[in-house]
Amino acid sequence: MKKIFITLTIFSSAIAVFGQSQDHRWSVGLNGGLSDFIGEASGHQSFNFRGAIRGQVGANVFYNLNNWFSLGADFTTGKMGHHASFGQTLEGLSSFRATSNHGHLALRLKFNNGRILSETSRIQPYLMAGIGLVNFSAHSSNDVEGVHYQGLTTHTFNTGLGLTYMLTERFGLNYNLNYAVTGSDNIDMRERGRNDQYIIHTIGVNYSFRAKKSKDITEKIVEETKPVVAAVVDSDGDGVPDHLDKCPNTPKGVKVDKDGCPVIEDKIIAEIQTIAKSIFFETNSDKISDTCFAKLDRLVDLLNSPDVPKETILDIEGHTDNTGNFDFNLSLSQKRADAVKAYLVSKGVSAERLQSEGFGPKKPKADNSTREGRIQNRRVELILHY
Numbered sequence: 270m271k272k273i274f275i276t277l278t279i280f281s282s283a284i285a286v287f288g289q290s291q292d293h294r295w296s297v298g299l300n301g302g303l304s305d306f307i308g309e310a311s312g313h314q315s316f317n318f319r320g321a322i323r324g325q326v327g328a329n330v331f332y333n334l335n336n337w338f339s340l341g342a343d344f345t346t347g348k349m350g351h352h353a354s355f356g357q358t359l360e361g362l363s364s365f366r367a368t369s370n371h372g373h374l375a376l377r378l379k380f381n382n383g384r385i386l387s388e389t390s391r392i393q394p395y396l397m398a399g400i401g402l403v404n405f406s407a408h409s410s411n412d413v414e415g416v417h418y419q420g421l422t423t424h425t426f427n428t429g430l431g432l433t434y435m436l437t438e439r440f441g442l443n444y445n446l447n448y449a450v451t452g453s454d455n456i457d458m459r460e461r462g463r464n465d466q467y468i469i470h471t472i473g474v475n476y477s478f479r480a481k482k483s484k485d486i487t488e489k490i491v492e493e494t495k496p497v498v499a500a501v502v503d504s505d506g507d508g509v510p511d512h513l514d515k516c517p518n519t520p521k522g523v524k525v526d527k528d529g530c531p532v533i534e535d536k537i538i539a540e541i542q543t544i545a546k547s548i549f550f551e552t553n554s555d556k557i558s559d560t561c562f563a564k565l566d567r568l569v570d571l572l573n574s575p576d577v578p579k580e581t582i583l584d585i586e587g588h589t590d591n592t593g594n595f596d597f598n599l600s601l602s603q604k605r606a607d608a609v610k611a612y613l614v615s616k617g618v619s620a621e622r623l624q625s626e627g628f629g630p631k632k633p634k635a636d637n638s639t640r641e642g643r644i645q646n647r648r649v650e651l652i653l654h655y
Contacts, residue, residue: 298329298443300473304349304369308457308465323348323366325469329445331375336382339395343447344372345469349405351457367456371449371469373401373427397429403449405456423452433475441475505529515655516580530655531578537571538653541583544568545651548609555604557612565609568651569616577653584624584652585609590643591630603627609649 304323324347331341350366380386381393404422427449435441447469456465502511507519509529516530524532544567549558557565571577587602587609606625614620635642 294333295478296331296333296475297478298331298473298475299326300328300345300443300445300471301326302345302445302469302471302473304345304347305468305470306349306351306457306465307467308351308454308459323350325349325369325471327371327469327471327473331377336388337379339377339379340375341377342372342374343399343401343445344370345447345471346370349467367405369403369405369467371401371403371425371447373399373425373447373449375399375427375429377431391434392432394430394432397427397431397445397447399427401425401427401449403451421453421456423456425449425451435475435477439477439479441477443471443473443475445471445473447471516578528655530580533578533581533653534576537576541568541571541651541653545649548649550605550608553601555601555608557608562612565612566616569613569618572613572618572622578655579622580655581653582622582624582655583613583618584626584650584654586632586650586652587625587627588632588634588646588648588650589629590646591633591637592643595629599627599629599631601627602629605649 302325304325306323325345326347327343327345329341329343331339333339347369348366349369375397376399377395377397379393379395381388381390386393401424402422403425427447429445429447431443431445433441433443448466449469450466451464454460454462454464503509503514504511505514505517505519506521507514507523507525507529509525509527511517514529516525516528519525519529519531526532544564547564548561550556551558572581572583585606587604587606589598589602591598603626606627610620610623610625613623630637630646633642633646634648635645637643637646
């Protein structure tokens with residue numbers, strides 16, 4: 270037995286955990302091993318192979334809290350006791366034997382935490398500490414006084430160490446040493462002021478449940494939250510989608526700009542600008558000069574012609590130089606712009622297509638310090654747009 274136990278211990282000390290990382294949150298294990306009772310009956314000696322070794326079987330379950338710690342529960346059941354070899358007795362007791370049922374909660378400090386050893390290293394030992402309960406049920410005893418063992422239940426304080434070696438991604442071998450200090454000094458029916466203890470050595474198999482990787486979850490979330498792209502609708506077929514088209518129902522074949530509106534020919538824009546330069550008023554008045562009406566009538570024809578889309582807007586801007594009172598000039602420029610608008614409306618141009626505004630001397634086109642500059646600044650501008 271001694272040779273077998275030493276061989277198992279050496280073997281198990283050379284193996285370790287594989288990949289007990291955040292990808293493997295839960296693990297369960299089954300194991301078997303030996304108990305080593307330490308009390309008055311054994312002279313408080315551990316590793317008493319001839320007198321105190323008994324068989325144990327057990328199971329455990331652990332959850333990885335993070336890279337450093339895992340929390341779980343460990344259960345073992347089996348025989349525990351002591352017998353004096355070669356007819357010897359100790360403290361008047363030649364043998365004591367009981368069935369033990371042990372369970373404890375344990376916190377493991379993992380060495381495969383990414384700092385001491387790699388998380389995926391195959392050599393990954395751990396230390397353990399916890400608290401638990403143990404029950405010793407009466408089995409048999411042989412006392413020189415004929416006292417029979419009655420059994421008891423008490424708490425335990427547990428410490429230990431262990432190693433696990435994953436044979437595959439999920440299956441592994443485990444060695445665990447659990448050292449328990451009980452809350453009683455009477456487990457072996459002898460009290461000497463020192464609580465009884467025991468060690469349970471186990472070797473077993475572990476199975477790790479692989480959690481779904483966060484990357485997989487993220488990809489799933491991204492896939493599920495991809496926006497639904499609506500079909501692009503272009504009702505008038507001008508190449509501009511309806512939701513961007515400022516000029517819907519454009520006739521087929523008509524060239525349009527980026528807003529979906531028909532392109533106005535450059536010659537029309539140039540003619541409108543020429544007409545603007547021919548608009549004059551009487552001095553300090555908003556009365557249009559008689560010489561300008563022919564040009565304004567031509568402007569009416571252009572605005573109402575098929576060459577100028579009905580969706581277009583004509584801005585009529587009135588401007589002055591900086592001679593005289595600012596407020597007067599601002600008011601005069603507004604009245605002149607309104608006068609042009611009123612004439613165009615009277616000739617059949619829709620008022621909804623006309624916008625008039627006076628700026629006074631605020632937007633000079635030339636230098637007001639010269640006569641020529643002031644003449645250029647006294648003007649009306651016509652701007653055609655959508």
